[in-house]
Structure formats: C-alpha cells, structure tokens
Amino acid sequence: MAEVYRLRADPEHTAPAVPLAEYQPGGTAVWLEAGDDARLLVPHLGALRRIDIAFPKFREGRGYSSARILREAGFTGEIRAVGVLYVDQLMFLTRAGFDAVLPETPIDPAVAEQTLKRFPFVYMKATDAVQPVWELRERA
Amino acid sequence: MYRYDEYDQAVVDARVAEFRDQVERRLKNEISEEAFKPLRLMNGLYLQLHAYMLRVAIPYGTVDSRQMRMLAHIARRYDRGYGHFTTRQNIQYNWMKLEEMPDLLADLASVEMHAFQTSGNCIRNISSDQFAAAAADEIADPRPYAELLRQWSTLHPEFSFLPRKFKIAVTGSTIDRAAIKLHDIGLELVQNEAGEIGLKVLVGGGMGRTPMLGHVIREYLPVADYLSYMEAILRVYNRHGRRDNIYKARIKILVNDLGPAEFARQVEEEWALVKPLGLDPPPSELARIAAHFAPPVLDANAPVEIDLSNPDFANWVAVNTHPHKAPGYTIVTISLKAPGEIPGDASADQMDIIADLAQRYAGDEIRVTHAQNLVLPHVRRADLFDLWQVLVSAGLATANLDRASDIISCPGLDYCTLANARSIPIAQKLAVKLAPQEADLGELKIKVSGCINGCGHHHAGHIGILGVDRKGEENYQLLLGGSGAEDATLAKILGPGFDENGIVTAVEKVIDRYKTLRADPAERFLDTYRRVGAEPFKEAVYG
Numbered sequence: 001m002a003e004v005y006r007l008r009a010d011p012e013h014t015a016p017a018v019p020l021a022e023y024q025p026g027g028t029a030v031w032l033e034a035g036d037d038a039r040l041l042v043p044h045l046g047a048l049r050r051i052d053i054a055f056p057k058f059r060e061g062r063g064y065s066s067a068r069i070l071r072e073a074g075f076t077g078e079i080r081a082v083g084v085l086y087v088d089q090l091m092f093l094t095r096a097g098f099d100a101v102l103p104e105t106p107i108d109p110a111v112a113e114q115t116l117k118r119f120p121f122v123y124m125k126a127t128d129a130v131q132p133v134w135e136l137r138e139r140a
Numbered sequence: 141m142y143r144y145d146e147y148d149q150a151v152v153d154a155r156v157a158e159f160r161d162q163v164e165r166r167l168k169n170e171i172s173e174e175a176f177k178p179l180r181l182m183n184g185l186y187l188q189l190h191a192y193m194l195r196v197a198i199p200y201g202t203v204d205s206r207q208m209r210m211l212a213h214i215a216r217r218y219d220r221g222y223g224h225f226t227t228r229q230n231i232q233y234n235w236m237k238l239e240e241m242p243d244l245l246a247d248l249a250s251v252e253m254h255a256f257q258t259s260g261n262c263i264r265n266i267s268s269d270q271f272a273a274a275a276a277d278e279i280a281d282p283r284p285y286a287e288l289l290r291q292w293s294t295l296h297p298e299f300s301f302l303p304r305k306f307k308i309a310v311t312g313s314t315i316d317r318a319a320i321k322l323h324d325i326g327l328e329l330v331q332n333e334a335g336e337i338g339l340k341v342l343v344g345g346g347m348g349r350t351p352m353l354g355h356v357i358r359e360y361l362p363v364a365d366y367l368s369y370m371e372a373i374l375r376v377y378n379r380h381g382r383r384d385n386i387y388k389a390r391i392k393i394l395v396n397d398l399g400p401a402e403f404a405r406q407v408e409e410e411w412a413l414v415k416p417l418g419l420d421p422p423p424s425e426l427a428r429i430a431a432h433f434a435p436p437v438l439d440a441n442a443p444v445e446i447d448l449s450n451p452d453f454a455n456w457v458a459v460n461t462h463p464h465k466a467p468g469y470t471i472v473t474i475s476l477k478a479p480g481e482i483p484g485d486a487s488a489d490q491m492d493i494i495a496d497l498a499q500r501y502a503g504d505e506i507r508v509t510h511a512q513n514l515v516l517p518h519v520r521r522a523d524l525f526d527l528w529q530v531l532v533s534a535g536l537a538t539a540n541l542d543r544a545s546d547i548i549s550c551p552g553l554d555y556c557t558l559a560n561a562r563s564i565p566i567a568q569k570l571a572v573k574l575a576p577q578e579a580d581l582g583e584l585k586i587k588v589s590g591c592i593n594g595c596g597h598h599h600a601g602h603i604g605i606l607g608v609d610r611k612g613e614e615n616y617q618l619l620l621g622g623s624g625a626e627d628a629t630l631a632k633i634l635g636p637g638f639d640e641n642g643i644v645t646a647v648e649k650v651i652d653r654y655k656t657l658r659a660d661p662a663e664r665f666l667d668t669y670r671r672v673g674a675e676p677f678k679e680a681v682y683g
C-alpha cells in the first residue's frame with residue numbers, strides 16, 4: 001500500500017481499525033467492508049475518530065453510499081477510502097464524504113490537487129459545502 | 141430546446157480538458173490500458189473488433205440543426221462519413237482514433253454536446269418520447285423532467301460506480317413511445333385530482349439476458365420530491381444490488397428478489413431519511429428548464445387540407461406522419477431503414493440535409509427515436525410535399541414506419557466484441573424480402589440482436605431474432621409476441637434455431653401463416669398472435 005492521501009488538517013488518528021463485527025462501544029477506529037451496513041455505526045459516531053471503508057475492486061461503489069450515510073448522520077471524523085482507487089475518482093470520493101484515501105498505487109499530490117479543481121461547478125448537493133448550480137442560479 | 145448556461149458549458153468544457161489530459165497520459169504510456177479503460181468508458185469510448193467506437197449522448201433524443209450539422213462534421217472529419225443512430229437515442233461512430241478524441245469532444249462541446257456517461261456502471265443518457273411537445277396525446281412535455289435528471293445524474297458522487305449500468309426513460313403520454321416498462325426506472329407524467337403534474341414511478345424493467353417488465357412503486361410522486369426520491373431508489377440499489385455476478389447486477393434482479401412491495405418499502409424508508417437533506421431544487425429550477433422547451437410559434441391558420449394526388453407522396457404521408465397537437469401541423473418520421481441499408485445509419489450528407497429541413501420546416505428540432513429513425517416534430521402540412529421531395533432526392537423517403545422493413549438491429553458481429561452472430565445482414569435480407577408486402581401486413585415490429593445482451597430489443601419485437609453461437613456456427617432463435625409499447629410483453633422463443641437463410645425462411649413462414657389467421661386485414665400480427673397463441677406458428681415453421 002502507498003501512503004495515505006489526507007485532506008484534513010488535524011493530526012492523523014493512527015489507532016488500528018477493528019472490523020465492524022469486533023467493534024466495541026467506545027472504540028475510536030473501525031473498518032467497514034464494502035458490504036457492511038454503515039448505519040450500524042450511527043450510535044457510536046460520538047466516540048469514533050476514524051472510519052476506514054474498503055474498496056476491494058475498482059468496480060466497487062458501495063463505499064460511496066456508506067460515507068455519505070455517515071456524513072448525513074453527522075460524523076465529522078476522518079472517513080478513509082482504502083483499496084483499488086485512482087486519482088480520477090477523487091472528486092466522487094471527496095463529495096461523498098471521504099477526506100482521506102489510502103490507495104494501492106500512490107496518488108501524486110500535485111495531480112490530485114489539479115484533479116480536485118477540475119470541475120468548477122456541480123449539479124447536485126452532496127456532503128460537502130459546495131453549492132449545486134441550481135442554488136447558484138437561484139441566487140443570480 | 142434546452143440551452144446551456146455558463147454553468148453547463150463550464151462543466152462540459154472541464155470534461156473535455158480532463159479527457160485530453162487522460163488521453164495524453166495514456167499515449168505517453170503514463171497509465172496502462174487497464175487503468176485507462178474505465179476512464180475512456182466514462183467518456184463513451186469502447187474498443188470494438190476493428191477500432192474504437194464512440195457513443196455520443198443525445199439527451200432525450202433531441203438535437204437542433206446546428207448540432208446535427210456537427211454530428212455530420214464528426215462523421216466526415218473523424219469517421220468514414222457515417223454515423224449510427226442507436227436504440228437509446230444516441231449516435232455511435234465506429235472508426236475512431238484515440239489521439240483524435242479530445243478534439244472531437246471539444247467540437248461536440250462547442251455545440252453543447254458531450255459523451256458523458258454513455259457507458260460504464262452509471263446513470264446513462266436519459267431517454268424520452270420522440271414525439272414530446274408535439275403529440276396530441278401527451279399531458280406535458282417530458283423533456284424538462286429528463287433534463288433535470290440529466291443534470292442531477294452528471295458526475296454524481298454516490299452513483300457513478302453502481303452495480304451495473306442504469307437507464308431511465310421519461311414519457312408524458314399514456315401512449316408509451318419510450319418503452320418505460322423496459323427501463324431500470326421508467327417515469328410517466330401523471331396528473332392528480334387537483335390537476336397537478338407528478339410522476340408515476342416504475343422500477344425494475346430491462347432487457348438483456350433476463351428480460352423483465354418494470355413495476356409501479358409509486359402511483360404519484362410530487363415534482364417537489366422528484367430528485368430526493370430518485371436518490372433513495374439509487375441508494376437502495378447501490379447498497380443492495382448484486383455485485384458478485386454481472387449478469388445479476390441490474391436493478392431488475394434486486395426488485396425481483398426482494399419483491400416489488402418490499403423494494404418499494406425500502407425506498408420509502410430511505411427516502412424518509414434523505415428527503416430532509418434539501419436535495420430537491422426549488423420549483424423555479426424546473427420552471428427555468430421548462431422555459432427552454434417552449435414550443436415554436438405555430439401558425440394558427442396553417443391549412444389542414446393538402447393535395448394528396450401524388451400516390452407515392454400520399455402513401456408516405458399515411459405511413460410516416462402522426463397527428464400533431466396543432467391542426468395544420470404534423471409529426472414526420474424520417475426512416476433510416478431503406479431496405480438493404482444498415483438500420484440506423486445515416487451519411488454525413490444525409491445528416492446535413494435533415495438539418496436543413498429541420499431549420500426550414502420543423503422549428504429547428506430533430507428527434508432520434510428508439511427505433512433508430514429520426515423525427516421532425518413540428519411540420520406544417522402545407523410544407524409536406526416540398527419536404528418530401530427533398531427526402532426523396534436524399535434517399536430518405538422510405539415509407540415504412542413501424543412496418544416489416546422498419547427493423548431494429550444491433551451492430552452484431554460486424555462490429556461488436558460480444559456478438560455471437562451477425563445481425564445487420566439478417567435485418568437487411570428480411571427488409572428486402574418483406575418490403576414488397578409490408579403495406580398488406582400493417583404494423584409489424586421486427587428486432588434483431590447479435591447476442592443475449594439484447595441491444596436490438598429482440599424481446600420487445602413482435603418478431604424477435606436472437607443470434608446465438610451453436611458449436612462455433614452462427615445460429616438464430618426466433619421469438620414471437622413481444623412489445624415495448626404501453627401493452628408491453630416479452631417475446632417467447634418459438635423453438636429450435638436456424639442458420640442465416642433458415643431464419644429468413646422461418647420469418648416468411650410465420651408471416652404467411654399470419655395472413656391466413658388474421659381475423660380481418662386490420663388485425664396486427666401481434667394481436668393475432670395474442671389471440672391464437674404460438675401453436676399455429678410452431679406448426680407453420682417446424683410442422
């Protein structure tokens with residue numbers, strides 16, 4: 001595995017993530033498999049500081065829903081995408097609620113920065129603060 | 141017609157720049173073909189048997205003359221002078237060069253077009269009724285609702301890696317020309333008792349390997365809840381759709397496994413959670429979009445009566461035009477099915493001519509139909525004769541809409557890597573054989589696919605033909621009794637398959653038997669089949 005690419009300013013929470021099935025209330029880091037139900041964590045979001053979500057295959061897409069559900073439930077800690085991920089997916093990941101990525105092949109931070117600036121506008125609300133174009137149009 | 145504003149244009153331009161960058165990295169070998177493949181697929185670029193194929197999105201099948209001329213330009217400049225209109229109202233180019241793609245996409249962007257999400261496991265091009273805003277039978281133009289979906293689904297952060305591709309169709313009429321029961325989500329505009337427009341929501345239809353008809357999960361969805369409800373459906377599918385087997389990954393399998401009622405319950409439960417998040421745009425956004433689709437100013441005094449003394453012209457008018465909302469106007473379908481030609485193909489010159497005609501006679505609009513034909517939606521009846529004469533000289537006046545030679549065909553083994561058999565030559569042979577008697581046969585929809593994926597809609601054919609591989613030989617199965625319209629049914633296999641000549645003979649036998657069985661000359665093949673069942677046809681073919 002390459003290095004973690006983080007978009008958070010706070011220090012990395014390095015506790016090992018325990019699998020969901022072994023998670024004990026009060027634990028601060030947990031590991032979700034792609035098919036795990038993120039909603040099971042909702043009662044524990046106050047204690048959690050990092051949630052890792054697995055992307056075992058490029059085609060895997062459930063993690064995007066998991067992250068969004070966690071953000072919608074108010075989680076403000078780190079959500080880390082781990083697995084087969086490329087820089088070209090960064091916009092999807094960050095808008096869905098991820099703020100850290102641990103990819104199999106390293107992400108070049110310069111390319112990442114460029115990629116994240118690529119699309120000046122978005123069409124739909126997500127978990128970030130970016131206003132969708134319908135809101136911008138409404139304001140105009 | 142919808143016009144991009146600065147936001148829409150900026151997003152499409154950014155996409156072109158992104159792909160230019162990705163292609164450059166690929167050509168310099170900075171990324172492998174394996175890593176590049178999903179990126180090019182997100183931009184509609186497939187690798188076929190002989191070359192790259194590009195699929196360009198035609199949202200809800202609507203283009204104007206300027207865009208049609210650009211499609212012609214692309215055919216000339218980047219392809220071999222042709223384009224292929226598809227059953228999903230898109231256009232495909234079959235002979236693409238990777239290094240030219242960025243320039244091509246920039247050309248498209250200059251006329252507000254793109255190839256976003258025409259491939260991959262994402263929400264694909266939204267299709268709609270080709271007679272939108274013109275048909276006498278619609279309650280409202282479905283295209284603003286489709287455009288709202290197009291925008292919402294473009295680069296969606298949660299739904300760009302679905303278990304499988306996702307197709308949505310929207311219609312504004314009870315006469316279903318958009319095959320809404322055969323889509324992952326089908327939407328029909330309906331009115332409630334107060335006369336307000338809402339959406340009837342169907343989920344779980346689809347063709348391919350396991351054809352199924354969609355189920356209604358909501359009789360009336362208020363427009364104010366439209367996008368949040370779509371989010372809920374997609375989220376349930378994204379989380380619970382099967383990912384272990386691509387043949388079982390479409391939403392139809394999930395809906396079928398859970399049962400439509402349980403699926404609907406899960407959607408409602410999810411929707412209760414996402415509704416308060418404020419995902420739905422205010423009504424002003426739909427109104428803004430709808431204003432773009434204001435119909436052209438029509439001449440209230442346009443004459444209804446026209447001179448039909450030329451029999452070829454009269455025949456074409458009878459077969460290829462439909463009633464328009466406004467008296468004195470009509471809807472023209474231009475057939476891309478001249479018998480012997482490749483179904484859905486148009487040359488660059490033909491595209492230019494159609495663009496001219498649209499500008500001169502049809503409110504500057506052209507529609508692509510899911511039967512691979514083109515439509516001029518708003519034509520004065522008084523202009524029909526002039527228009528027809530131009531079509532005749534361009535080889536575009538074939539009068540065969542919905543008849544035996546108006547055959548849908550997928551590209552098949554002539555182009556497609558997944559094919560088991562050729563489909564275009566079968567369609568060509570059948571069209572040539574059947575054209576002489578098609579007037580007598582009336583409505584007859586024949587659809588040909590080159591493999592079980594069913595891109596040629598064979599399951600929705602009154603007569604469907606499916607190419608399969610039989611011990612290394614091309615073999616064709618015959619299916620009867622399908623329909624993709626409001627009376628949707630799935631066609632059933634009649635019996636053992638045939639070789640290339642055998643399938644043509646078998647179809648002829650079916651048709652001969654129909655002629656002896658029909659209750660009266662007006663009874664369609666499909667209705668005769670539904671009345672008498674498969675047996676008499678089995679006997680005619682195999683007996």
Ligand code: HEM
Nearest residue numbers: 186226227228346347348349390550551556558593594595
């Ligand atoms: C390179 C060429 C093509 C490839 C590789 C391809 C691939 C596929 C595959 C694998 C499926 C089955 C999906 C499933 O059942 O989950 C499918 C379905 C379909 N394709 Fe294609 N296709 C191609 C060209 C076309 C063309 C030219 C058209 C239009 C003429 C088309 C329209 C459709 C439609 C309408 C369906 C079935 C509807 C549904 O998804 O339920 N495809 N295609």
Ligand code: SF4
Nearest residue numbers: 550556559590591595
């Ligand atoms: S039906 Fe099969 S052969 Fe025809 S285009 Fe689709 S995948 Fe290719």
